[in-house]
Amino acid sequence: xxxxxxxxxxTDIAWCPGCGNFSIHQILLKTLSELKIKQQKLxxxxxxxxxxxxxxxxNSNYFNGLHGRALPVATAVKSCNPxxxxxxxxxxxxxxxxxxxHFIHAIRRNPDITCIVHNNMVYGLTKGQASPTSRKGxxxxxxxxxxxxxxxxxxAVAISLNASFVARAYSADEKQTIEVxxxxxxxxxxSLVDIFQPCVSxxxxxxxxxYKENTYYLDDSHDPGNKVEAFKKAVENEKYxxxxxxxxxxxxxxxxxxxxxxxxxxxxxxxxxxxxxLAELMKNMKKN
Amino acid sequence: MxxxxxxxxxxxxxxxxxxxxxxxxxxxxxxxxxxxxxxVFTYSxxxxxxxxxxxxxxxxxxxxxxxxxxxxxxxxxxMCKGAMFRFKGRIAKETIIIGDVSHIDEMxxxxxxxxxxxxxxxxxxxxxxxxxxxxxxGFISNLLGSTFDSAIKTIEKRFxxxxxxxxxxxxxxxxxxxxxxxxxxxxxxxxxxxxKTEDVKNNLILYGYEAIGLGAIAGxxxxxxxxxxxxxxxxxxxxAKNAETFGIIVEQAEDEISAINMGLGAWYAGxxxxxxxxxxxxALMAEALSLAGAIESPMVIHIGQRPGPxxxxxxxxxxxxxxxxxxxxxxxxxxxxxxxxxxxDGIRLTHQAFNMADKFQTPVIILTDxxxxxxxxxxxxxxxxxxxxxxxxxxxxxxYARYKFMGNGISPRGIPDHGRGIVRVxxxxxxxxxYLTEDxxxxxxxxxxxxxxxxxxKQETIPPAQSGSNHYKYAVVxxxxxxxxxxxxxxxxxxxxxxxxxxxxLYPLYNGTADLLKSAEKLIIIExxxxxxxxxxxxxxxxxxxxxxxLKYNGMPFSVEEITAEINKAxxxx
Numbered sequence: 001x002x003x004x005x006x007x008x009x010x011t012d013i014a015w016c017p018g019c020g021n022f023s024i025h026q027i028l029l030k031t032l033s034e035l036k037i038k039q040q041k042l043x044x045x046x047x048x049x050x051x052x053x054x055x056x057x058x059n060s061n062y063f064n065g066l067h068g069r070a071l072p073v074a075t076a077v078k079s080c081n082p083x084x085x086x087x088x089x090x091x092x093x094x095x096x097x098x099x100x101x102h103f104i105h106a107i108r109r110n111p112d113i114t115c116i117v118h119n120n121m122v123y124g125l126t127k128g129q130a131s132p133t134s135r136k137g138x139x140x141x142x143x144x145x146x147x148x149x150x151x152x153x154x155x156a157v158a159i160s161l162n163a164s165f166v167a168r169a170y171s172a173d174e175k176q177t178i179e180v181x182x183x184x185x186x187x188x189x190x191s192l193v194d195i196f197q198p199c200v201s202x203x204x205x206x207x208x209x210x211y212k213e214n215t216y217y218l219d220d221s222h223d224p225g226n227k228v229e230a231f232k233k234a235v236e237n238e239k240y241x242x243x244x245x246x247x248x249x250x251x252x253x254x255x256x257x258x259x260x261x262x263x264x265x266x267x268x269x270x271x272x273x274x275x276x277x278l279a280e281l282m283k284n285m286k287k288n
Numbered sequence: 289m290x291x292x293x294x295x296x297x298x299x300x301x302x303x304x305x306x307x308x309x310x311x312x313x314x315x316x317x318x319x320x321x322x323x324x325x326x327x328v329f330t331y332s333x334x335x336x337x338x339x340x341x342x343x344x345x346x347x348x349x350x351x352x353x354x355x356x357x358x359x360x361x362x363x364x365x366x367m368c369k370g371a372m373f374r375f376k377g378r379i380a381k382e383t384i385i386i387g388d389v390s391h392i393d394e395m396x397x398x399x400x401x402x403x404x405x406x407x408x409x410x411x412x413x414x415x416x417x418x419x420x421x422x423x424x425x426g427f428i429s430n431l432l433g434s435t436f437d438s439a440i441k442t443i444e445k446r447f448x449x450x451x452x453x454x455x456x457x458x459x460x461x462x463x464x465x466x467x468x469x470x471x472x473x474x475x476x477x478x479x480x481x482x483x484k485t486e487d488v489k490n491n492l493i494l495y496g497y498e499a500i501g502l503g504a505i506a507g508x509x510x511x512x513x514x515x516x517x518x519x520x521x522x523x524x525x526x527x528a529k530n531a532e533t534f535g536i537i538v539e540q541a542e543d544e545i546s547a548i549n550m551g552l553g554a555w556y557a558g559x560x561x562x563x564x565x566x567x568x569x570x571a572l573m574a575e576a577l578s579l580a581g582a583i584e585s586p587m588v589i590h591i592g593q594r595p596g597p598x599x600x601x602x603x604x605x606x607x608x609x610x611x612x613x614x615x616x617x618x619x620x621x622x623x624x625x626x627x628x629x630x631x632x633d634g635i636r637l638t639h640q641a642f643n644m645a646d647k648f649q650t651p652v653i654i655l656t657d658x659x660x661x662x663x664x665x666x667x668x669x670x671x672x673x674x675x676x677x678x679x680x681x682x683x684x685x686x687x688y689a690r691y692k693f694m695g696n697g698i699s700p701r702g703i704p705d706h707g708r709g710i711v712r713v714x715x716x717x718x719x720x721x722x723y724l725t726e727d728x729x730x731x732x733x734x735x736x737x738x739x740x741x742x743x744x745x746k747q748e749t750i751p752p753a754q755s756g757s758n759h760y761k762y763a764v765v766x767x768x769x770x771x772x773x774x775x776x777x778x779x780x781x782x783x784x785x786x787x788x789x790x791x792x793x794l795y796p797l798y799n800g801t802a803d804l805l806k807s808a809e810k811l812i813i814i815e816x817x818x819x820x821x822x823x824x825x826x827x828x829x830x831x832x833x834x835x836x837x838x839l840k841y842n843g844m845p846f847s848v849e850e851i852t853a854e855i856n857k858a859x860x861x862x
Binding site (some may be wrong): 009011036038039040041043045048053055056059060061062063064065066069072073074076077078079080081084101102104105109208258259260262267268269270271272273274275277278279281282285286 | 438471490491492494498502505506508510511513531532533534535536537539541542543545546547549551552553554556557558559560561575576579583669672674675676679681703704705706707708709710711712713714715716722723724
């Protein structure tokens with residue numbers, strides 16, 4: 001069966017040969033097809049960077065906005081039309097660096113969207129500078145004696161904020177990553193899927209070999225409902241766990257709090273101003 | 289002291305500390321004024337603090353419609369010690385000072401007209417300073433000829449959610465204030481004669497922030513995300529208050545960057561979004577303003593201006609952000625800038641901003657300022673419910689291309705899941721389908737397409753409101769909130785060779801501007817800023833230069849007297 005999300009034109013893909021983006025792209029195409037999402041109902045929102053180009057290569061609605069700003073856009077898209085499946089997809093520099101503040105507050109708001117972060121621990125498009133997730137000691141053209149700042153830990157931050165769904169995947173593991181993404185997209189609430197990904201051009205430290213040697217999958221003994229255990233897993237840094245760290249369904253999704261959807265799920269574009277109510281408001285504003 | 293008589297136009301200034309309830313006095317007094325048959329205007333000026341300091345409200349009551357700020361103070365009421373200091377230049381020999389002996393500065397005590405009332409003693413008897421505002425309401429309402437019943441009724445309404453004890457104590461304070469002024473009137477010390485009119489009794493009293501909020505609702509606003517920032521926050525809270533009734537999504541964003549990006553996401557998905565902010569917040573929105581230009585998204589941005597640069601004077605007024613509204617945002621793309629003069633303009637232009645933004649797929653900026661936001665006046669309901677929110681998006685088919693080249697540059701706007709088409713928008717330069725491109729030819733065509741929209745926008749520019757003479761030798765130009773003050777000043781000058789042009793659309797400039805101005809011998813511009821930003825722009829667009837510039841930038845709005853004097857001075861220079 002053909003996949004409606006396959007790019008409609010034979011585009012020149014802007015990624016380097018061997019880039020982890022190719023596998024994430026394929027993983028996402030398969031996930032979307034397996035979930036049988038109606039093509040018109042999918043909106044991909046991205047920022048800027050190599051990962052943020054992913055929507056260009058998927059036959060889908062997309063909003064390719066500004067660097068760091070995918071999450072506010074995605075939140076608003078979902079809240080104006082809750083019938084849409086909204087996926088924010090961008091890189092570690094975009095989501096955790098430029099958009100760090102939005103990342104924190106999107107988790108707090110908890111819109112029913114999925115946030116996929118291609119995490120290759122380096123800035124690719126600007127040619128190899130450190131990203132917020134670069135390990136200490138990582139040497140680049142700007143960090144010439146190595147990174148000395150503490151790496152940003154997106155999973156620990158998300159768990160500390162009671163994020164609805166927190167997972168980490170690895171781009172080279174197609175089967176496992178598709179499974180995680182399918183659960184994440186179906187999950188109601190903000191889902192973070194941080195995907196480890198090698199950058200073959202600029203990250204000579206975190207290579208395919210490094211990821212293979214420094215990651216392991218969480219097994220059935222891990223309880224994603226246990227926040228403290230999830231946090232412990234999130235701060236492990238000898239070997240990095242992969243899989244679903246934490247799920248929390250206590251908090252209502254953002255859109256569900258909105259009074260506009262109290263009586264009807266009708267998307268905003270179908271609604272009109274109630275001029276009778278406006279007349280009534282004007283009457284009430286006359287204080288006498 | 290001889291009997292004091294005030295006729296037809298009275299300005300009361302009440303001065304106190306933050307937290308003493310000046311806002312309640314202002315709102316209740318203006319309601320009482322129109323129910324008694326008077327026109328009313330109020331303006332409050334306040335410090336950027338929550339308690340203490342010195343704030344004041346001016347309440348102007350008149351037999352004819354008044355909509356602007358005056359320097360003249362007919363009655364001055366200090367509510368605490370130190371409440372007179374900042375009014376040194378404005379308290380005149382004619383001013384009647386009413387207050388407690390301890391609140392009145394020594395310098396006034398011999399030569400000025402003072403009516404002493406034992407405020408402190410009464411407050412002590414009533415059990416605390418909390419009710420001083422209600423006492424003053426009772427006092428003034430009697431002077432204005434309100435009945436005791438209507439004063440009580442208004443207080444009851446105002447405090448209805450505050451519990452019995454608070455209501456009762458406030459009533460007691462109103463009663464005491466009322467009786468106090470009865471004594472003064474009976475002793476024949478005071479007589480206010482303002483002609484009453486039935487016309488105003490069914491009027492609205494509208495603050496600027498309410499006008500912008502109402503215009504937004506009428507324009508179909510169903511999404512507002514913003515970050516609180518004086519003096520623009522009133523619009524945000526007004527829409528929040530009415531969110532449930534009108535189906536508006538209201539979200540306090542983590543910063544202004546998020547706020548406007550949310551707004552763009554909302555428009556993309558079919559919502560009608562606005563943001564409200566001030567200069568500093570707008571500076572943070574500049575990149576996304578450019579994004580709106582690139583993705584050809586509608587967007588409505590309200591900027592309540594305050595003095596800059598940087599934090600400047602957060603609670604004060606200025607018209608210093610026209611050029612930043614005009615030039616902000618990298619790259620070249622069309623935009624529209626409105627600057628409402630009066631409250632009706634505020635409603636109409638905000639409504640229109642939503643329709644124009646949607647029609648031309650471009651950002652529309654509404655420039656107001658603290659003076660506009662925090663002043664109020666009575667007005668009639670001009671038929672706001674006749675204003676319609678026009679939607680311009682279309683149902684898409686499977687051949688849909690978001691940026692299809694059209695003769696006028698305006699491609700049909702589709703939204704996700706409304707039709708079979710796929711809607712791609714991209715901040716990178718893109719082709720007709722919304723795919724990123726580095727093709728030089730496509731780039732050039734896309735730039736032309738975006739710029740081309742300006743031609744259609746220019747066909748719908750709004751001419752300035754003209755007052756004064758049709759056969760003018762002198763033309764006075766102003767914009768935004770200066771409008772009413774300038775118009776009142778021109779009316780007061782009462783010459784038959786002077787006209788006032790109040791611009792409510794700043795950009796693109798009304799295409800007949802040069803024709804209007806070049807027939808005048810002398811041109812005067814009035815702006816609440818230091819560098820005559822709009823005058824500079826008019827010169828750039830038309831080559832016409834102003835002979836006199838009347839500029840004010842100390843943080844306060846122009847008064848009628850100031851503009852009158854400055855225009856007279858300019859005319860004398862002939």
